[in-house]
Amino acid sequence: MTQKRNIADYNSRLFNTGRIRRFYHMARFDFVADLIKRRKINVEQFLELGCFDGRLLQHIPQPDHYVGIDANVEGGLDLAKKNYIDDSSKVFIESLSPENLLTFESDSFSAFASLETFEHIDPDQLDAYLDEVSRVLNGDLIITVPNEKGPVLLVKKLVKRIIGSRSDPYSLAELFYASIGRMERVARREHKGFDYSRLVDQIDHRFELISVKGIPFQWLPPVLNLTVAIHARSRITSVELDG
Incomplete structure (x- = not known):
């Protein structure tokens, strides 16, 4: 019963608490x-991390085959x-480790998505996750993550302090340092200290990077948006070119 209540609270908080919050x-x-x-x-074979x-x-x-992987922290996967x-x-799989991706054959998915998840992954596991996604994916990768640096972060934190939020883990x-993009000076803890630019570099190392956009306002650069959306594609190998 507790999990169901948490799911309802979570979804209500994100999607039913005012038009602005829902829009975001x-x-x-x-x-x-x-x-x-x-x-x-091509979404026929679709893999989602953090579903x-x-x-x-x-x-x-609707994909012909869909696999959703999630830590199931709040019971969402059960739902x-x-x-x-x-x-x-x-197919829905509960997992906290990139090792679960080892069960899939190489090039077995045509699309991969992960929305607001990579900021929660332990930095020591990021490369392992991306290596496995690169192996099992033959197609498009779409990732969205929050912007946790620069002027957007500064405004968010100042607003929270003005309204009296006491849950802010940042020291002054x-x-x-986060407001000027010096993320190496900020201790990591989930969202805190997360640097989307580093993730973009890690993706670019393994995939053909197509675009990095800010959302919800795509006419603004990512640094001035609340969320960053990354689109990349599997690299064409020499074997595929010969074929």
């Missing part, structure tokens, strides 16, 4: 849906399994 949290789903349609991305309750499935063309219990094309020195 829906922006990532709208971005992915638009990108898939506009770029004609929670499978909400993304409501916004994309996804319940909602899709009669659909054998949807860390807030200063």
Whole structure:
């Protein structure tokens, strides 16, 4: 019962607490849906990391085969399994480790998505996750993460302090360094100290980087947006070129 209550609270907090908050949290789903349609991305074999309750499935063309992986911290994965219990094309796996990706064959997915998840991954595991995603994916990669540096972060934290939030883990020195992009001077803890630029570099090392955009306002650069959306594609190997 506790998990169900947590799921309801979580979804209500993100999607039903005012129009502005809903607009912000829906922006990532709208971005992915638009990108898939506009770029004609093949979603037949779809892998999602951090799927929670499978909400993304409501916004994309239905894959022939879908695998959703999630830590199930708030019970979202349990709800996804319940909602899709009669659909054998949807598989949900509880996992906290990149080792679970080892069970999939190379090039077995045509698309990969991960929304607001990579900021939660232990920095020591990021390379392992990206290596495995690179191995199992032959297609498009879409990742969204929060912008936790620069002027956007400074404004967010100042607003929180003005309204009296006491849950801010930043010291004044860390807030200063994060606001000028000196993330090496900020201790990492989930969102705190997360640097989307480093993630972009790690992705670029393994994939063909297509675009890095800010959302919800794509006409603004990523540094001035609340969320950063990364689109990349599997590199074409020499074997594929010869074929």
